[in-house]
Amino acid sequence: MDKIIIEGGVPLHGEVEISGAKNAALPILAAVLLTDEECVIENVPVLRDVLTMLKILRSLGIKSQVNGSRVVLKAGKHRKFTTSYNLVSTMRASICVLGPLLAKVKQAKISMPGGCVIGQRPVDLHLKGLSALGANVKVEHGYIVARAETLHSNNIFLGGAYGPSVLATANVLMAAVLAKGKTVIENAACEPEVVDLADFLLKMGAKIKGYGTHRIEIIGVKRLSGARHSIIADRIETGTYILAGAITKGKLIIKNASIEHLAAFIDKLEQIGVSVSSNRNGDIYVKTKKAVLKSVEFTTLPYPGFPTDIQAQMMALLSVVNGISVVTEKIFPDRFMHVSELNRMGADIFLEGASAIVRGVKTLSGASVMASDLRASAALVLAGLVAKGKTEISRIYHLDRGYENLEDKLSKLGAKIYRVKNV
Numbered sequence: 261m262d263k264i265i266i267e268g269g270v271p272l273h274g275e276v277e278i279s280g281a282k283n284a285a286l287p288i289l290a291a292v293l294l295t296d297e298e299c300v301i302e303n304v305p306v307l308r309d310v311l312t313m314l315k316i317l318r319s320l321g322i323k324s325q326v327n328g329s330r331v332v333l334k335a336g337k338h339r340k341f342t343t344s345y346n347l348v349s350t351m352r353a354s355i356c357v358l359g360p361l362l363a364k365v366k367q368a369k370i371s372m373p374g375g376c377v378i379g380q381r382p383v384d385l386h387l388k389g390l391s392a393l394g395a396n397v398k399v400e401h402g403y404i405v406a407r408a409e410t411l412h413s414n415n416i417f418l419g420g421a422y423g424p425s426v427l428a429t430a431n432v433l434m435a436a437v438l439a440k441g442k443t444v445i446e447n448a449a450c451e452p453e454v455v456d457l458a459d460f461l462l463k464m465g466a467k468i469k470g471y472g473t474h475r476i477e478i479i480g481v482k483r484l485s486g487a488r489h490s491i492i493a494d495r496i497e498t499g500t501y502i503l504a505g506a507i508t509k510g511k512l513i514i515k516n517a518s519i520e521h522l523a524a525f526i527d528k529l530e531q532i533g534v535s536v537s538s539n540r541n542g543d544i545y546v547k548t549k550k551a552v553l554k555s556v557e558f559t560t561l562p563y564p565g566f567p568t569d570i571q572a573q574m575m576a577l578l579s580v581v582n583g584i585s586v587v588t589e590k591i592f593p594d595r596f597m598h599v600s601e602l603n604r605m606g607a608d609i610f611l612e613g614a615s616a617i618v619r620g621v622k623t624l625s626g627a628s629v630m631a632s633d634l635r636a637s638a639a640l641v642l643a644g645l646v647a648k649g650k651t652e653i654s655r656i657y658h659l660d661r662g663y664e665n666l667e668d669k670l671s672k673l674g675a676k677i678y679r680v681k682n683v
């Protein structure tokens with residue numbers, strides 16, 4: 261298995277370009293199942309999760325050609341409706357083929373995704389929403405089996421114990437665009453990735469209003485056409501590079517990003533003493549305003565709140581910020597796998613229920629650490645960038661799921677980072 265080695269302590273300088281958003285690309289690629297015509301998707305990040313989604317689509321009868329960040333997809337003659345455990349078990353987001361399959365092929369058999377290291381990941385809201393549209397949905401022998409000769413509209417409340425669900429909203433939206441009549445999703449997720457999906461569906465001929473708010477209205481249409489779409493910038497990758505600039509006290513220009521998707525995060529960085537601004541072209545400038553950074557408290561929340569997907573990386577920064585910070589996780593209360601590894605590097609963090617209390621230390625020291633999930637791995641990379649000495653991160657396949665060319669992009673900014681293959 262590959263490892264990443266980082267020699268810490270180098271302030272990062274220069275320009276970095278952000279890739280397309282993984283979490284927008286995955287449901288948008290799944291939405292191609294809704295048409296028989298050709299779709300062209302641009303600014304697709306070349307990542308393991310995207311390649312897994314293309315494999316799943318291929319197994320369902322969708323042919324694809326990848327040319328850099330441009331993917332051309334078209335349904336072949338033989339559509340299938342079953343995805344195997346082998347594919348689904350490597351990526352929970354494979355569940356977003358459920359809604360489009362049901363709408364277009366009228367049935368779906370998808371391996372039930374298991375739990376994962378960031379905590380329980382139930383799928384009750386997906387099943388509730390699709391049942392409300394008239395599908396017969398059962399869980400049998402580890403598979404979600406759903407059938408619906410016709411889907412009909414309904415008013416659906418999609419709230420769970422932790423608020424709206426991003427992919428359940430995507431699934432119900434993708435099913436409702438071909439259902440008869442007007443569907444209303446109440447308590448819908450309004451993340452930018454849901455908006456990007458709705459934009460793509462509109463280009464395919466869907467009728468959707470209210471997306472980007474908690475109430476989405478959909479009028480079903482008979483068929484959807486092919487479309488061309490460019491994926492929005494990855495706000496989580498953007499946040500990770502902003503933090504790479506901040507933690508190393510460097511100076512970065514971040515290109516091809518959307519600062520407006522990161523308001524809650526940037527507000528906290530300003531409180532800490534990191535300056536983040538943008539110009540008319542949307543380039544983001546990051547520099548550290550003060551010699552001594554200040555601790556903060558924050559809670560992860562659904563959009564536009566502080567994203568859970570940048571919680572771990574922000575904690576890496578707070579571990580070297582003066583004072584006591586409190587981080588509360590309100591989306592995935594167990595998403596703290598990075599804490600013990602950061603502590604191995606000299607951080608002083610303890611957990612109290614769904615909160616982490618971070619006592620800032622002066623320096624971190626390089627160590628051998630293990631990546632446990634995608635964002636926890638990114639937090640360890642950030643810690644390694646500022647730590648004294650050598651950090652060796654193993655199990656980095658998690659990083660390959662969600663960060664395009666991470667070592668290349670960081671090396672170009674001056675980081676001493678390299679990958680050792682098959683150790």
Ligand code: EPZ
Nearest residue numbers: 283353380381382383384385386420422425426427569591
């Ligand atoms: C999406 O996952 C993202 N994944 C996650 O990104 C992200 O952490 C998460 O949204 C929250 O923002 C993709 O877009 C591919 P949810 P999703 O359903 O949609 C509960 C990353 O690092 N819930 O919005 O699966 C759930 O347990 C990742 O890129 C139910 O109760 O997350 C959680 O507490 C990992 N029942 C809350 O809702 C359900 O049926 C929000 O989760 C579904 C979810």
